[in-house]
Amino acid sequence: MDQLGKTTLQNGVEMAIQLIDSTNKQVEQGDLTLAEAQERVKVYLIGEMNADGKRTISSPVDLGANGYFVVYDEEGLEVAHPTIEGKNVWEAKDVDGKLLVQEQIKVAQSGGGFVEYKWAIPTDENVIEKKITFNKVDPNWGWIISAGTYEMDFNTGANNVLKALAITLILSLLIGAIISYFFARRISKPIVAVTSHVQEVANGNLALEVTKQRRSDEIGELVNGFSSMIENLKDLIGKVNRSVVSVTSTSQNLSAVAEETTASSEEVGRAIQEISQGAVQQASDAERTFNATVELANQIKLLSEKTQQMSHASEQVVASNNVGMSSVEILKVKSNETEISVTQTKNVIESLSEKVKEIGTIIETINQISEQTNLLALNASIEAARAGEHGKGFAVVASEVRKLAEGTSQATEKVRQTLSGIIEVTNIANKEMEKTKNLAKEQLFAVTETGDSFSQIEISVKGIATIISEVNENIDLLINSKDDVSNAVERIASVSEESAASTEQISSSIDEQLRAIVVVSSAANELNELITDLKREVEKFKLEE
Known part of the structure; x- marks a missing residue:
């Protein structure tokens, strides 16, 4: 039961990280703001925020009678907590002086793991019990997700069964034996089934149906929670699969567009180069025309x-x-x-x-x-x-x-x-x-x-x-006109020089754009390879029989 409880905590944290990843995709697509997405995750893991700044634990994920989720940042701030959200607990210690928050963050940043410490139960601060948490870092928002519960919750159902068996044995060994047999069968059957299903899920097979239990004890909650987890995983993997197909198509389109844009940019670059050469030649011709106009003006003056x-x-x-x-x-x-x-x-x-x-x-x-x-x-x-x-x-x-x-x-x-x-x-x-x-x-x-x-x-x-x-009179008109002609030719020469400079600058920009498009094309190819790898990984999960 202790091992099963730890597995439940670990699965709960993994499920929370997958939930964050799915919600973050909606942020990237513009469907949600970051603040809305983070609040939605907090509500799902713990519950709605009350007027007094506390959250009533109403998570669909069953972590035991006294279990709940906690979220820290890397500096020990309570990002999400049922009662002390927004408080920094970096220096928090248990009754033995253990810096439990620092150890949880350290273990989470090391790849994830369990941390055990002694802490008061939520219903009575005077009662200290051993608490177990599983901690791991979310790669999207940098949150340290911690799912914890008390060790006593792992064996509550088993203790009740033992008490019933002891009383039954005292009343009647025969009746007790029969009751024990049927009761043990009732307990072991769903546990064996869940264990088998967990192994299947671990191997990537999500195409299995877990019959939900009507019993309200921990085993029923475990089976029902496991069933909900499989449904959530199916939904998540299905969305990931559809996203992979969509992103693959987009990546291929992006690669094609990048190739077409590269070809177009090269043609534009060649055209700009030809225009640049023409502009330089025009500037040279305009300068020679200006000199000829000045010589003509001198001849007109002499005439x-x-x-x-x-x-x-x-x-x-x-x-x-x-x-x-x-x-x-x-x-x-x-x-x-x-x-x-x-x-x-x-x-x-x-x-x-x-x-x-x-x-x-x-x-x-x-x-x-x-x-x-x-x-x-x-x-x-x-x-x-x-x-x-x-x-x-x-x-x-x-x-x-x-x-x-x-x-x-x-x-x-x-x-x-x-x-x-x-x-x-x-x-x-x-x-x-x-x-x-x-x-x-x-x-x-x-x-x-x-x-x-x-x-x-x-x-x-x-x-x-x-x-x-x-x-x-005609010569006077020529003299008056030659200044206008000289100024016009000078302006043409100036504009030609500016056009040549602008054309060279545009040509340089086209070269930079070509380099950028090559980078985009390379990134699209890398993205396509990553998507292919992701698709292979997703295909390991079997969603249907």
Whole structure:
């Protein structure tokens, strides 16, 4: 009976640990909070918490008349207790001075075991009896689970039987023998059956049915508790089996997803690498474009300066053209005066023979005209030189006029020298005057053409000035736009550099993700192996016949 009682305590602790493991899975699945799960276990092992902070022992697990569960943490705090829950009992001693709590925790942390000590019974603090506890550490929450009862509870039923037998023997040996036989059979049969069933359970066979007893003694409680334990184990192993199947499927899916994700991440990594190279090339192209834009801006600035110089030169040409036009107008006037003078000279020469007496005056007049003509010819030569290519014909006329003036001067000198040849000279003069008149007409025509040329030059120069002004305006627009273009290209280059840096960072993140996925895949494979091992262990239990 002592051994059977110890087995009951040990089975009770193992059952409590399995209950904690099952409840903790609900916490991991999010069905319960940790506090709810722990309270549920406390209620199952001991009972509901009363208003006074104590728990009424109402556990379905039968540990004997005075037996109950206790839960400690590793520092001796009463995590669960019928009367002193929340109190630290690390220094608790029994009547012999034994540090019972410390020894219980030490034995539990060493793999589990029994601890015996002397303690007052719950119904009478003055009665000290030997108490036996089985202690073990729960791997999920770190609780030290202790199931204990008094040794006297192991033999209560047997003592009652012995008393009955003694009385029966005194009354009648025969009746006593018969009663003893049937009574012993009644006691031994369920115990033998339970012992056989315990061996089957120890071998992993849960596919057996234990008939519950209607008797209310310890044997009945033992058999009924053992039956409840088998049902609980069946339920627990069934849930574990279903969880193993579900976790196996999830693990396989996780492995497949990890492989697919790895392949996708590698493709994304390659794409990111290509984008990174393109971004670097784009940044390089943007930098070269920026440099070219700066060079273009410098060329535009230089072109603007040249255009301003052309505009200034055009203004000078316009001014020179105005001066040329003024000179041409003067030449026109002088040409008209020359023609008039030549006509008058001709008339004078024609009447020279009649006015010999006035020859001195006429010679003086001719000298004056000759000097004036020479001066005009000189001025005409100067203006023709200024006119450039267009003034060449005019220069020839001016040269001829100058020669004519010189000839006139010589002629008058000859007239002075000799009056006898005046008639001949007059005739020669008349011919020369006719030529001079023609030359004057030609000079006037050339001057007119020169004026028209200067007018055409003025129109062309004004057109050139207008075009230069428009070019200046366009260049100003280019100068204003080139700053915007330069800034835009600079921003593009900056964005390209940032894009290249970001792409490199993304590529690095993809590499890290790949490594993480490899770790997840490895963990999934390890999980699958662990689940396979767990499934083999669960399959050792036979749940059905």
